[in-house]
Amino acid sequence: MPRPLSLHEDRLFPADPGVRAIARRLYGQVKDLPIISPHGHTDPAWFATNAPFSNAAELLLAPDHYLYRMLYSQGVAMDRLAVPSRKGASSADPREAWRLFASNQHLFRGTPSAIWLAHVFSVVFGFDVALEAQTADLYYDRINEQLATETFRPRALFDRFGIEALATTESPHESLDHHAAIRASGWGGNVITAYRPDPVVDCEHEAFAEALGRFGELTGQDVMSWQGYLEAHRIRRAAFAAAGATSTDHGHPTAATADLSPPDAERLFQTIVSGKATPAEAELFRAQMLTEMARMSLDDGLVMQIHPGSFRNHNAQVFARFGRDKGADIPQATDYVRALKPLLDRFGNETDLTVILFTLDETSYARELAPLAGHYPILKLGPAWWFHDSPEGMRRFREQTTETAGFYNTVGFNDDTRAFLSIPARHDVARRVDCAFLARLVSEHRMAEDEAGEVAVDLAYNLPRRAYKLDRKPARELAGAG
Incomplete structure (x- = not known):
């Protein structure tokens, strides 16, 4: 007989009955809020x-690197999982790919x-x-x-999910x-959209020359x-804002920033576009562009997100066959205190600029990120991200940042x-995780x-x-809270 599938109403809540009851009450105030x-x-x-949407495998399996990276780690070839390659759509039978996925559900326990x-x-x-073989x-x-x-078309699901934005x-x-359509x-x-300039900023990106030409x-x-x-960045940022963008996003290898003089920045740029930049010069240019993007955000009001610290495409063979974003990105140690100082020296005390910091390096939460966000007006902390977008990762984030940065940074x-x-x-x-964390604070008075x-x-x-x-x-009108 197949195993039953059910979602426990108290999942992710504390085991202690008293604290769990508080978590339930708190969750009741937020569970139906728009997304x-x-x-x-x-x-x-x-x-x-x-x-x-075409079929189960192409919707749920093929685009989700959280799923096929786990299967790949156990020796399941990605070309059997309907994952598209650099050559285009996969030739795998989607039903067979789904059966393979189903028979390996134990890997995700x-x-x-x-x-x-x-x-x-x-x-x-x-x-x-439950899904199984x-x-x-x-x-x-x-x-x-x-x-x-009709009820499972994208717009119907968007509305059904209660997504506000x-x-x-x-x-x-x-x-x-x-977006125009x-x-x-x-x-x-x-x-809405968000402005991600990496392909025209990172000269080590394999599409840099082509992207720059199209730019x-x-x-x-x-x-x-x-x-x-x-000026091209300013023009495109304005076009993105017209398409609803309220933010930019920067996925650099590190959080390095720089504040070069205009002549030095221009000389560096000429080296970048010449195709002769060293890795150190490529890193310096990315660092300078974070400061340039912050300057532009002060002018146009776009919120700036920095997602550093991933060694992208670590598996060279997977990258060669399947391209980017195929589950082979690996977190690495990331410095923020020294790396962000040039940008913060220039803009850190502005009140009309918001820079949201993310990390894949949890050791930086209490040591660097919370103290920085707990001081500089421009800085806010993004939530637990990517590999840490998990119940334990979210708990660690709250435990290590709240005492120094509070909730409102x-x-x-x-x-x-x-x-x-x-x-x-x-x-x-x-x-649920946030309500569980808050319930503990309430239970401890x-x-x-x-x-x-x-x-x-x-x-x-x-x-x-x-x-x-x-x-x-204000959402409290929707939640009936406070």
Whole structure:
């Protein structure tokens, strides 16, 4: 017999009955709040065309590197999992890929993926038996049947999930046509973009030359000159803001910043575009561009996000065959105190600039990030990210940052995902973990329960809206709190 699938109503809450009861009450105030998804990587084409999703494997498995990286670590080839390669779409039979995925569900025990998948299968698709080898075809057929209906088209799911705002991420050389189509469609879903300039900033990116050329074409600027290059950024940032963007995003290898003199910056730029830059010069240019982006954010009001610390594409063979973002990015130690000082010396005391910091290096939470955000007006801490977007990772984040930075130097939660159907699951996990953390503070008489209720609502809803400039009205009216 298949194993049953059910979601326990007290999942992720404390085991102690008294503390659990507090967590339940706090969660009751936030569980139905609208979802604010201010940073992520879903495809805007889904919402522009509203075409049906094709099949279970291509929707749930092939785009989700959290899933296939685990399978790959156990010797399952990615070309058997319907993962697209540099040559294009996979030739794998999607049903066979799904069966392979189903037969390996035990690999995800204890991982956040297991929690997210259980939520998707139970809440979104209505299954009451677990996915395993014997239920693989049942799942595949029933999911495909539902995907063919109107209620499972992208816009219908967006509305069903209660998403108030969702940001995708595009680069300066990319068209914003899908966002234009969304706005012209008459659909009320708030899908916006975010400005990710990495391909035209990082000369070590394999698409740098091509992206730079397209960047110049789109803006009509001479992007081989320093002033023309900077003006091209201003032009594209304005176009992104017109498409709804409220933020930029920077995925650099480190958090290094620089504040070169204009002549030195121009000389460095000429070395970069010559194709002769050393790794140290490439790093210095990325560092300088973070400061330039901060300067532009002061002018145009876009919130700045910095996501450093990933050794991208660590597996050279996977990168060669499958390209970027295929589960082979590895966290590395990251310095913030010295790395950010040039930018902070220039802009750290501004009150009209927001820089949201993320990390993959948990050792920096209490030592560097919380003290920095607890002092500099421009700095806020992004939530536990990527490898730490998990119940334990979220708990560690709160435990190590709250005493120094408080709750209000953080920005709530963002899901940062390509897996559209997992968005409500991820936000539910974050809300449950935060309520559990707050319940402990209440049980230890460190905070009154009404205060904890206000904080829970702020973390789930008000803080991300405010930090990413999406706020319209206080959420406590929606939550019935405070």
